[in-house]
Amino acid sequence: MKTPARDGFRMPAEWERHAGTWMLWPERHDNWREGAAPAQRAFTEVASAIAQSEPVTMAVSAQQFEAARRALASAVRVVEMSSNDAWMRDVGPTFVVNARGERRGVDWIFNSWGGLTGGIYSPWDLDDQVAAKVLEIERCARYRAPFVLEGGAIHVDGKGTLLTTEECLLNPNRNPDLRRGQIESLLEDHLGVRKIIWLGRGVYNDETDGHVDNLCCFVRPGEVALTWCDDRSDPQYEISHEAYEVLRSARDVRGKLLKVHKLQQPGPLYMTESEAAGIEAAPGCKPRRAGERLAASYVNFYIANLAIVMPLLDARTDGRAKAALSRLFPGRKVIGVPSREILLGGGNIHCITQQVPK
Numbered sequence: 001m002k003t004p005a006r007d008g009f010r011m012p013a014e015w016e017r018h019a020g021t022w023m024l025w026p027e028r029h030d031n032w033r034e035g036a037a038p039a040q041r042a043f044t045e046v047a048s049a050i051a052q053s054e055p056v057t058m059a060v061s062a063q064q065f066e067a068a069r070r071a072l073a074s075a076v077r078v079v080e081m082s083s084n085d086a087w088m089r090d091v092g093p094t095f096v097v098n099a100r101g102e103r104r105g106v107d108w109i110f111n112s113w114g115g116l117t118g119g120i121y122s123p124w125d126l127d128d129q130v131a132a133k134v135l136e137i138e139r140c141a142r143y144r145a146p147f148v149l150e151g152g153a154i155h156v157d158g159k160g161t162l163l164t165t166e167e168c169l170l171n172p173n174r175n176p177d178l179r180r181g182q183i184e185s186l187l188e189d190h191l192g193v194r195k196i197i198w199l200g201r202g203v204y205n206d207e208t209d210g211h212v213d214n215l216c217c218f219v220r221p222g223e224v225a226l227t228w229c230d231d232r233s234d235p236q237y238e239i240s241h242e243a244y245e246v247l248r249s250a251r252d253v254r255g256k257l258l259k260v261h262k263l264q265q266p267g268p269l270y271m272t273e274s275e276a277a278g279i280e281a282a283p284g285c286k287p288r289r290a291g292e293r294l295a296a297s298y299v300n301f302y303i304a305n306l307a308i309v310m311p312l313l314d315a316r317t318d319g320r321a322k323a324a325l326s327r328l329f330p331g332r333k334v335i336g337v338p339s340r341e342i343l344l345g346g347g348n349i350h351c352i353t354q355q356v357p358k
Helices: 034-051 065-071 127-138 180-191 235-249 273-277 318-328 340-344
Strands: 018-024 056-060 076-080 094-097 103-109 141-148 161-165 195-199 216-220 223-228 259-264 307-312 333-338 354-357
Touching: 018 034, 034 056, 034 065, 034 076, 034 307, 034 333, 034 340, 056 065, 056 127, 065 076, 094 180, 094 354, 103 127, 127 141, 141 180, 161 180, 161 216, 180 195, 195 235, 223 235, 235 259, 259 318, 307 318, 318 333
Parallel strands: 018 056, 056 076, 103 141, 161 195, 223 259, 307 333
Antiparallel strands: 018 354, 094 103, 216 223
C-alpha cells in the first residue's frame, strides 16, 4: 500500500515556511452563541492576524458566503465549502512534503471526536469531506488514511519526532481495534516520523479527549512548551506534572533530551450563565452548560511565517504568556487575539487553523 513515508514524504514542523493557512467559518447555532456572530468576529480577527504573514483562505457555506466576504479583509480568500462546523485543524488535511519540494495531503477519517459513543455533534459527514475538498483546491495528491485521527491530536518537530496523548489516540471511541503498536506504525507510515512520545492526559475537561495541541507543542527541535499549573488543588496540576515527568526524561529522534518550557495556564475559566443561554440546544450536539470548566490553554497558539498568533483569555495572565512566547520565538511578532468566543465552542486558535507548507 502506498503511504507518505514509503513515497518519501514527511510532515514538516509548523515553524517551517508556509504557503498559506486554511480556516472554516463558524455558523452552528447549537455550538456558537448568539447565532455565531461573536465567534465570527473572533475568527475574523484571527484571519486578519495571520494574513499579516501569509495568505489565508476561509472556507464558508453558501448561506454564509456573502456575510463572510463582507466581514473578512480583502486579503483573505473566501471559497464556498460545506462543512458541519469550523475546526479546520481536525477535519482538514495534514500536509506532507518531500525533499524535492512536492506537497501532498493526508485525509484522516473524522468521527466528531468519538463517533456515537462520545462525539460532539452528529452528523459529521460533511466535515469528513473537507480534507479532500481542500486538497482538490490546492491541487495536491491525497492519501486517505485507514484510521480515525484529528490534526490536533498530533504535533511534530519536522525531524521525525511526534507528540501525542494516550487519552486521545488510545481512546476506544476512535480506533477500538487498534493497539498502541499498530497506531504507532500508522503514524510512522503517514507522517514520516520515527519516534513517538506518548503523554498521558490532555488539558482537564478538554472535550476532544485530550488533544496534545492544547497541552504541549514543539517550539523548535528538542524544545517543547507545556501547559502548566502550580495550584495543587486544580485537577490540571497532576496532568501537567505527569506530562513534565515524561517529557524531561524523553529523548527525541536524535537521541537528545527535551527542554521543557512551562506556560502557566489562564484561569481557571468557566462558562457563564449568559454565555450558555445564548446557545440553541439541539439533538445530536453536545450541550453547553453554565459553570462548565473551559479547557483554556496558551499552548493553543498558531505559528505563522512572521508571527505567533496567540489566544488572549485572561487579563491576569495574558501578558505573562505573551512575554513567554516572545522569548520562545524571538524572530516572530507575537499577536494576541481575544479568543474566549472560540474557547466557548470547544477549542482555540490552533484548532481552527491548518497550515499549508511551502
